[in-house]
Amino acid sequence: MNKYVLIIIIVILVLGGGVVYRQFLIPEASKPCAPTGTTRDITIIAVKDEWKFTPEDIDVKCGDSVVLTVVNEDSYDHGIGIDAVGVSQRMPANSTIKVEFVATQVGDLPFYCSVPCGEGDVEGKHRTHLDMVGKIHVQSLISNSK
Ligand SMILES: [Cu+2]
Structure with missing residues (x-):
């Protein structure tokens, strides 16, 4: 049972890290651009x-x-x-x-x-x-x- 709790915690940390990276840490230049409609x-x-x-x-x-x-x-x-x-x-x-x-x-x-x-x-x-x-x-x- 403990093993699964640990796995869940790791998954949350990995996903959370990804979200933090996307929101705050990506250099401006490598962010995807918004569609121009052109x-x-x-x-x-x-x-x-x-x-x-x-x-x-x-x-x-x-x-x-x-x-x-x-x-x-x-x-x-x-x-x-x-x-x-x-x-x-x-x-x-x-x-x-x-x-x-x-x-x-x-x-x-x-x-x-x-x-x-x-x-x-x-x-x-x-x-x-x-x-x-x-x-x-x-x-x-x-x-x-x-
Ligand atoms: Cu060719």
Whole structure:
């Protein structure tokens, strides 16, 4: 019986600690942002035979809902992965997919091609699957008035 009382006390302490942390101790910058009510429609293109996403840098505000339309111009598959928001989706050849998430934290969300897709020379430069990367910059509402 005592064992169970102890377990309950431990559980309460752990949960209580979590609540205290969330309420009082989280640094301001890593708190989730309140929804802005704005939906940002952004198109990203996997450029034909260039092993490149364009644009590679995207700005959104923290709290924005983001709808990405991702176009694959190639006759082979790519994928889009944005680990920080749990996005991982295959992009079949010559197709367009949509990916949605809410930007809840300030910071950079790296995205990348999640499907091995080969390599080649583009205007004298060698490019590969690993060059298909970019960043979504999630900006604070307060500190940036761009
Ligand atoms: Cu790839």
